[in-house]
Amino acid sequence: MILDAKVPDGPLEAKWDRHRDHLKLVSPANKRKYTVIVVGTGLAGASAAASLGELGYQVLSFCFQDSPRRAHSIAAQGGINAAKNYPNDGDSVYRLFYDTIKGGDFRAREANVYRLAQVSASIIDQCVAQGVPFAREYGGYLANRSFGGAQVSRTFYARGQTGQQLLLGAYSALMRQASTGRVKILPRREMLDLVVVDGVARGIVVRNLVTGGLETYVADAVCLATGGYANVFYLSTNAKGCNVTAAWRAHRRGAFFANPCYTQIHPTCIPVAGDYQSKLTLMSESLRNDGRVWVPKTPGDTRRPEQIPEAERDYFLERKYPSFGNLVPRDVASRNAKEQCDAGKGIGPGGRGVYLDFSDAIKRDGLAAIRERYGNLFDMYHEITAEDAYTVPMRIYPAPHYTMGGLWVDYNLMSNLPGLFVLGEANFSDHGANRLGASALMQGLADGYFILPYTIGDYLASAKLTALDTDHASFRDAEREVSERLSRLLAIKGKRTVDSFHRELGVMLWNQCGMARNEAGLKELLQRIPALREEFWENVTVPGSPGTLNQTLERAGRVADFLEFAELLVLDALERRESCGGHFREESQTEEGEALRDDEHFCHVAAWEFRGVGETPVLHKEPLTFTNVSLAQRSYK
Amino acid sequence: MDLTLKVWRQAGPKEKGRLVTYEAKGIPEDASFLEMLDIVNSRLEAQGEEPIAFDHDCREGICGSCGCMINGRPHGPGQGITTCQLYMRKFHHGDTIVIEPFRARAFPVVKDLVVARSAFDKIIQAGGFISVNTGSAPEANTIPVPKPNAEAAMDAAACIGCGACVATCKNASAVLFVSAKISHLALLPQGEPERERRALAMVAAMDAAGFGHCSNEGECEAECPKGISLVNIARLNREHLRATVRK
Amino acid sequence: MQSVAERGTLTAPRPAVRGTGKHGVMAFSSILKKVAMALTGLGMFLFLIGHLAGNLLLLKGPDSFNGYAAFLAKIPLVVPVEIGLLLLALLHIASAVSVTLGNWTARPQRYAVKRTAGSSTFASRTMWIGGLVLAVFIPLHVWMFKYGDHHGPQELYGLVMRSFQNPLIAFGYAFAMIPLGLHLSHGFASAFQTLGINRPRLRPRLRAAGAVLGWLIALGFLVLPFWGFFGQ
Known part of the structure; x- marks a missing residue:
């Protein structure tokens, strides 16, 4: 199968505009005849569902949390990039594009990234109009700060709660549509399968987490905005509920999974304190x-x-990278921290930490200025560690944070399964092998506000969809399969808890498929993961019943999917015998220990096709061609 | 440390609940409160017993999912924190901890410590937004906002919708929550066109959900993990009065 | 396991915001009830200041006090003011009953353990009890001194002083001033907050003013029965 990214022709700067000019439209009167499912209510999901509702589509919006406002986008601290050039420091759409594609180590699709940079400015306009209280200068105009991987200040922020404020903006737009009845909010529901009819995505099976009942929903298109899979490592900065299940279930139904080995390890997290630890806390970049x-x-x-x-x-960062200093991209910062700790210079419990010292900044700008900028982060650090970062340097260590890989999508954000659209972190598209800080919020909102609402119309206007209801065999079958799987989990009644399996999987991956990977370790994982999965299906214990709120059952289903997904992640890491961005293969490094790409053999997207659990998936390659940038060895020296 | 927990167990929304005692032994003091519950739960699971259900997600104090009454206080002892940010070093060896769900008519118990807070979504649906369609926004810097207003709006917008204000209020009132959103939008020029409609509709939705009235005691403010100020409630009252007069 | 077909089940778009417009909002929102309580409360607070000032003339002796009573009886404003006060009291009570009952039903299941974060006060927690005591006290008080056994304003001093000779009345009267002090000390600042008059800088001052004024009024009234009982 040849993957067609459907990138429009023409010069880079004109692709998106021209493409939009020629997309098919659904007339205003006809929009209400279409039902669109949006799974997930983070920045991408909420913005998409709200925008589709505004256009007049009937939207079903699902989330597993008790309210759409709780999606994990809410935890993003730092900011959102946009090529506004307000500080007059030379920023432009091209520079944002170039920084993003370079930051991603030239493993992203050029046209997608350029489009992202193009719409970035509109995102800020939209959010300000919604009432997002961005930081401002005394003149009343928007303030910017600088962020890793860029030499201009283009990051907009709302204290250390930018993700929260942007999400609440999108959530308020979503609530406005809910009040009109065009969007129906279906919280506390977890998607457990995708329903494909005649090769086209037509609905989903969800579990109502309160009643435990299975529900099926039909639609004309299904959008997944279900986030990333960093929780495959068990300990990550993600919320506890973040999981790969929706994406993985879609993958099992035929959607290709692209670049799963591109995981981002964030350099500034609070180090692990003990084995009871349930998550790692990020301190904003x-x-x-x-x-x-x-x-x-x-x-x-x-x-x-x-x-x-x-x-x-x-x-060490200032010494090794004089021009970017402490602001090198995340992967570089993380790997260097690990290197120092591996050399025995780490600090804190177990020697797994480095200092992040504010004493010079406090001397320079005063305590009050630092408190204003980072007060809430310092408070958070104090609550967790009982240490005062105003007087003692913070201890930080890298932690899994974001996943660049995801379901493969074309330029229209549609997967290889017609009718299945994938947005935000759940898709693979814009960040290549490494994401720059303040770009996740930008991408989620770009997808939801400004890209999907156009491209989905083109699909709906041209697809020939038959009327369906949930009595259709595909729906019945999918529901039965989900039901059987849940019953199986409950029937095992083994000795080990769900979490113990998850922890074991996480440690395995962190040690051998984390910040640095090598062939031997990856091959070992390919033996150990299936063995752990086998043990899981024989020895896990899931108390309680299916017909009620059962949080252990929820976690069991997610861990079962992680155990299948992890194998694909490792296989992808093994297959990609180069280092790029967040994927560091020890076999492929420069003499100075920097990541060494192999553009001759790996300048492609690796999109995997599911062939069954334990079966070797089929690799499809989408070649990446760069016409506007030259592939350079990334250097932040 | 060893602790005795008295935890509210309730099998479902319509079942009767009761406090059940658990011994939690060997809890590390650097563990968070929810990690302590994790430990207790994994012991229950290992014995094939149903673990204690509780809402939680981000575990860094921003999603607003977690929250229960811990020894009679929402999010437990301490100020400016959510339940997930409460660490066991705040307790002592041998302590008894009573853990109950947030209680209010508008927050019915779903199971154990899990409650339904969809009433908050209903209130926001009534008017907690600025009606701007995607694509219709003007250039961002054409709307200057004085820095103090932006800061005050941000102070109010920091609300995480956890419901601690309702839980602790002796009247189970939601005015702190409502006032936070009203203030956030009333302080910004973007919120001006819908100011009156919003102040009427959100209060009507709040009343319809069955929350109590405000007695101006300030317990909500004292327990709010995000320090939302009572000044916002005064602003809500002002906005609502103004809207009523001008209606 | 249930199955839900959602297609076509969505309702037609409704107006963006429900509950607004001329007829949408409930006649008295929760906030308006509180506003009514605040305004009537502040009205009675003002009256109490005047009432106390007049009553303190008791300390100056029968001539001053009876003169003051005679003066009040002469001016035509008394009846309208009395009707006004009655309306204030009734409205205050009606909104209080409505608000308090609403508050009680807002939490059907109580907590096994409930602690305060230290922001509420004994006064704020006992508003309804204080209100109830005053609702019993005030009619008795009016009945006793306005319609009691005397022969016109010139005799009022004698009636009051005789009544306070009765320990039951004197101590009952004095006792009722404690809930009054509590009620006023929370009610004053609370009313301003309800009326939306509460800037950050104003807030501690209003709280302090409420406590000081409230207790001054209560103490002022408290002096009278004691003076009547012990003083002569």
Whole structure:
């Protein structure tokens, strides 16, 4: 099968405009005849559902949380990029495009990234109009800050709660549509299968998490905005509920999964404190604007940070990357932290941490300024660690944070399954092998507000869809399969808890498929993961019944999918014998230890086709061609 | 540390619930409160017993999912934190901890510590938005907002919708929640055109959901994990009065 | 397991915001009830200040007090003011009953353990009890001193002083001033908050003013029965 990305012809700058000019339209009177399912209510899902409702489509909006407002986009702290050039520092659509594609280590589709940069400015306009309280200057105009991977200030922010404010903006738009009846909100429902009829996505099976009942829904198109899979590592900065199930179920039904090995390990998280730990807490990357990262020069130095004189500290990012310093992209910052810790210079419990020191910034700008910028982050750090970062340097360590891989989509955000659209973190499209800070919010909202509402119309106007109801065999079959799977999980009645399997899987992946990967380790994982999965299906215990709120059953289903998905992630990592962005293969590095791409063999998207659990999936390659940028070795020196 | 937990167990919305005692032994003091519950739950699961159901998601104090009454206080002892941000070092070896769901007529119990807070969504649906369709927004910097107003709007917009205000209020009133959204939008020029409609509709939705009235005691403010101020309630009252007069 | 077909089941678009417009909003929203209570409360608060000032003339002796009573009886404003006060009281009580009953039903199941974060006060928590005591006290008080056994304003001093000789009346009267003080000390600041008059800087001042004024009024009234009982 040849993957057709459907990238429009023409010069890069004109592709999106021309494409929009020629998309088919659904007339206003006909829009209400179409039903669209949107799964997930994060930035991408909420913005898409709201915008589709505004256009007049009938929208069914699903989320597993008790309210759409709780989707994990809410936790994004730092900001959102946009090529507004308000600070007059030379930013432009092209620069944002170039920074993003370079930050992604040239593994993203050029046309998608350019479009992302193009619509970025409209996102800010939309959010301001919704009442998002972005930070402002005294003149009343919008303020910007700088962020990792860029030499201009183009990041808009609302204190350390940008994701929350943007999500509440999208949520309010969604609630407005709910009040008109055009969007129906269906919370506390988890998608457990995609229904495909004659090769076209036509509906979903969900479990009503309150009653435990299975429900099926028919639609003319299905949009997945179900986030990323960083929780495959068990410990990550993601919310506990984040999972791969919706995407994985769609994959099992035929949607290709692209680049699963592209995972982002965020450099500034609070280090692990103990084995009971349930999640890792991110400290916004914006902290690197003012904080300086260092470790003691001598391995095994156990003195307190304030007792280590300046000359005996190694500000390793500033030393190695003089022009970007502490603001190198996330993958570079993370890998360097790991390198220092591997060399025995790590600090804190288990030597798994580096310092992020604000004392110079406090001396320079004053305590009040730092408090205003990062107050809530410092408070959060204090609550968790009982340490005061105003007086003692923070301890940070990398943690899984974001996943660039996801379901394969074309330029219209449609997967290879007609009628299945994938938005936001759940798709693979715009960040290549590494995402820059403040770009996830941008992509989620770009997809939901400004791309999908156009492209879905083109699909609906041209697709020949037959009328269906949930009595159709495909719906009945899908519902039965889901029901059987749930019954099977409940019937095992083994000895081990769901979490113990999840933890074991997470540790395995973190050690051998985390910040650095090699062939031997990956091959070992390909033996160990199926074995763990087998044990799971024989020895897991899931108490309770299916016909009620059963949180263990919810987790069991998610972990079962992670156990299948993890194998694909590892296989993809093994197959990609180059280093790029967040994917670092130890076999492929420069003499200085930097990631070394192999453009000759791996300048492609790896899209995997499911062939059955335990069966080798089929690899489809979408070649990446770059006509406007030259593939350079990334350098932040 | 070893603790005794008295946890509200209720099998379903219509079942009768009761406090059940559990011994939680060997809890690390650096664990969070929810991690403590995780530990207790995994012990229950290992014995094939149903674990304690509780809402939680981000576990970093921003999604607003978690929340229960811990020794009679929403989100437990301490200020400016959610339940997930409460750490066991706040307790002592040998303590008894009573854990109950948030209680209000408008927040019916779903199971154990899980309650339905969809009344909050209904209130926002009534008018907690600015009616701007995607694509119709003007250039962002054509709407200057004085910095103090933007800051005050942000203070109010920080509400996470956890429901602690309702839970702790002796009247189960939701005015702090409503006032946070009203204030956020009333402080911005973008919110001006719908100001009156919003102030009437959101209060009507709040009343219809069965929340109590405000007695101006400030317990909500004291327990709010995001420090939403009572000043917002005064603003809500002002906005509502103004809208009523001008109706 | 249930199955739901959703296609075509959505209702037609309704107006974007329900519950607005001339007829949409309930006649008295929860906030308007509180506003009614605040305005009537503040009205009675003002009256109490005047009432206390007049009553303190008791301390100056029968001539001053009876003169004051005679003056009040002469001016034509008394009856309208009395009707006004009655309306204030009735409206205050009606909104209080409605609000309090609403509050009680808002939490059908009580907590096994409930603690305060320290922001509420004994006064704020006992508003309805104080209100109830005053609702019993005030009619008795009016009945006793306005319609009691005396012969016109010139005799009022004698009636009051005789009544306060009775320990039951004196101490009952004095006792009722405690809930009054509590009620006023929370009610004053609370009323301003309800009326939306509460800037951050104003807030501690209003709270303090409410407590000081409320207790001054209560203490002022408290002096009278004691003076009547012990003083002469």
